[in-house]
Amino acid sequence: MRKRPRLSLSEGEILRALGGLEAALADHHDRYPGVPESRQPVHTVAGGAHLFRRDTAAKLGRIARGYLDRYAGDPAALADALGGAWSPGLAGVVHQRLRGKLEREPVESFLIDFEDGFGARPEEEEDAAAVAAAHETAAGVAAGSLPPSLGIRIKPLAGVTGGRALRTLDLFLTALADAGGSLPDGFFVLLPKIVCPEQVTALARALDRLEEKLGLEAGAVTIEIMIETPQSLVGPGGGAAPPGLVEAAGGRCRTAHLGAYDLTGAAAVAAEEQTLDHPLCDVARQILKLSLAETGVQLADGATNLLPVEPHRGGTSLSEAEGAENQAAVHDAWRRHYADVRRSLAQGYYQGWDLHPAQLISRYAAVFSFFLEGLDATARRLERFVAGAGQAILTGSVFDDEASGQGLLNFFLRGLASGALTTEDIAKSGLSLEELETRSFRTILERRGA
Numbered sequence: 001m002r003k004r005p006r007l008s009l010s011e012g013e014i015l016r017a018l019g020g021l022e023a024a025l026a027d028h029h030d031r032y033p034g035v036p037e038s039r040q041p042v043h044t045v046a047g048g049a050h051l052f053r054r055d056t057a058a059k060l061g062r063i064a065r066g067y068l069d070r071y072a073g074d075p076a077a078l079a080d081a082l083g084g085a086w087s088p089g090l091a092g093v094v095h096q097r098l099r100g101k102l103e104r105e106p107v108e109s110f111l112i113d114f115e116d117g118f119g120a121r122p123e124e125e126e127d128a129a130a131v132a133a134a135h136e137t138a139a140g141v142a143a144g145s146l147p148p149s150l151g152i153r154i155k156p157l158a159g160v161t162g163g164r165a166l167r168t169l170d171l172f173l174t175a176l177a178d179a180g181g182s183l184p185d186g187f188f189v190l191l192p193k194i195v196c197p198e199q200v201t202a203l204a205r206a207l208d209r210l211e212e213k214l215g216l217e218a219g220a221v222t223i224e225i226m227i228e229t230p231q232s233l234v235g236p237g238g239g240a241a242p243p244g245l246v247e248a249a250g251g252r253c254r255t256a257h258l259g260a261y262d263l264t265g266a267a268a269v270a271a272e273e274q275t276l277d278h279p280l281c282d283v284a285r286q287i288l289k290l291s292l293a294e295t296g297v298q299l300a301d302g303a304t305n306l307l308p309v310e311p312h313r314g315g316t317s318l319s320e321a322e323g324a325e326n327q328a329a330v331h332d333a334w335r336r337h338y339a340d341v342r343r344s345l346a347q348g349y350y351q352g353w354d355l356h357p358a359q360l361i362s363r364y365a366a367v368f369s370f371f372l373e374g375l376d377a378t379a380r381r382l383e384r385f386v387a388g389a390g391q392a393i394l395t396g397s398v399f400d401d402e403a404s405g406q407g408l409l410n411f412f413l414r415g416l417a418s419g420a421l422t423t424e425d426i427a428k429s430g431l432s433l434e435e436l437e438t439r440s441f442r443t444i445l446e447r448r449g450a
Helices: 011-017 021-031 056-071 075-082 088-104 123-143 161-178 197-214 242-248 260-266 279-291 320-346 359-373 375-394 402-418 423-427 441-449
Strands: 043-048 109-113 149-153 188-191 222-227 253-258 298-300 352-354
Touching (some): 056 075, 056 320, 075 320, 161 197, 188 253, 197 222, 222 242, 242 253, 253 279, 260 279, 359 375, 375 402, 375 441, 402 423
Parallel strands (some): 043 352
16 A cells, blocks of 8 residues: 655645735736737837828828838838848738738727827817817718727826816717717827826826716726826836826826827936937837736837838929939838838737838738748747647646637737738638637637546
């Protein structure tokens, strides 16, 4: 008869040692629910509120297609313009899907900007712009012409601009309600220049009252925050500030955006060095990434401020030299933007900012090439992963690497949502579209196990 191994702790002592752990783990799950199920746009396209129209997204797509025709009309020209070391096959797929995206859904998220993109204007002018933007939004909802996500950026809740910011928000939402328009899908309010959590709380309180007065569902308007001051990144005690800002939103916070240029400027970085690849931006990205990991808050990188602007206007009347200068300027800006987007993707930032319609080309080219280059290897890995995990479940073994499996699944979810991947690409992973749409690696395993 085998002798039982000796234990030093009694069963009661073990239970006492574990006392309270279940509640703590439940609290952990509430605080860190993981990746949100909602689609994250690949970008935020910002434009001045005075310029916003119901068909702005379609107009930006037309402008971008014109740039594509002029400066990257075929796959080889696109690869050369962006400096991408692509095979001819990859270049062809990227070019084809890029053009299709610009025709079908050129903008995924648009920001009606009452801050930097609008500037300081007379009170009555901002009042009028807020009401006009609301009417255009209502018309866009009715026509189905708005992008999947739409929001407004108000002025900072500080000093003389605080009252102005909430007045603009009130005017916009009230005019939208009066026009009979429902809130657009994915509607948000972006709060800039945050230096303390109380500013976020103030916005949340204002939204509580506005929703109540306008008959909107409680919590219908989400908050997005700009991380663009040192105080919004590192708190007074030296700890990471973003979690406190998210908590101050009272469950409304959906996305945290890195404002690279205000942040580097506040840190006394010289203007010519204020770029997305500055080491300070890398530090900021990692603080954001680690402090908000698995909280359900999405992260967005900043903008590339070198814009693909043609120095010469005139169309067909341009000289050969002027045409060459235009192409060089556009290609240089595209390469900078493409490199910035690929760097963001490599650091786990799947959303960024675009400030010019021609940046849609370098944005989608970077996103599509990123997912297409990793497609075959990730598909093989996920197929093996699902098979191995499913076998573990069937045999009663423990499979404890669910997070890795979910990460592989998220690759396909993001790639499909952006237009980089197709349902045929998904099939390479061994998953059906129905399985992918569960958005849950655990659910896929459980269904296969059953």
